[in-house]
Amino acid sequence: MEYVALIAAILPLISKYGPTLVGNVNELIKGNPQKQGEKDDQYIARINSLIDVKLADAEAKDATIENQT
């Protein structure tokens, strides 16, 4: 019975954050190199957009934790 409770507690965490973990691993391994034929200014614009998205996502998640009593 305890085993069932443990699985019930852990599975939601794994299903929710497991893909994120795998995504982070892929991102860190592959990085975002310049694509074939991509000009410098196009690459910089694409990377800057990615940076903005990541920072906004991180900031929102941090705020949730900081505001929790």
Added chain:
Amino acid sequence: MKKLLTLILVLAMSITWGSGCRTSPQSTNPKVAFAATLLGGADVVDSVANGLAAANEAVTQLRATEPDYYAKVHPLLVKLAKLNDKAIAAIRKAKAGDSSANWEGAISDIASGISPSDLTTFGFKNPNSAAVAQVGMATLVAALNAIPKVRSAIDGANVAFVQHQTHYRVSPKTAAAFIADAAKAGE
């Protein structure tokens, strides 16, 4: 269950391994190198934030049955979230061209903010709670452990770029000076 925990640990460890294998951009344009380097910083703060979200969900889940654990760990998560916010602000400043923004230092401060073992070392009342805490903290611990390696990869990429410039008879610069120049170039 053991297989599941092993899988999680392997994935967590692969973040540390993977962080040293980033692909560098091929361009010799300082702005390109700087953007790619800054993205490395954004990857770190986003990974930490994702880890914090998972960790927070785990401690919240344990709040009713392990109130002392919640009282101990939640403030640590808040501390890390605030350090992460400082790094986010520093990255934004650097991206905007502020060469004085020490975003690499702010990232290192996250890693040294707490000891990862403090997140899981606790006298739990229920043995199942320890397993929930381990799983919940795995992403965060992996992200924190990866930070020194990512820093090293970022510094290594900068040094390699400087060496490339030197090879083409451009005056040698330190990695720090390169970052400052690249930031100015982005203004």
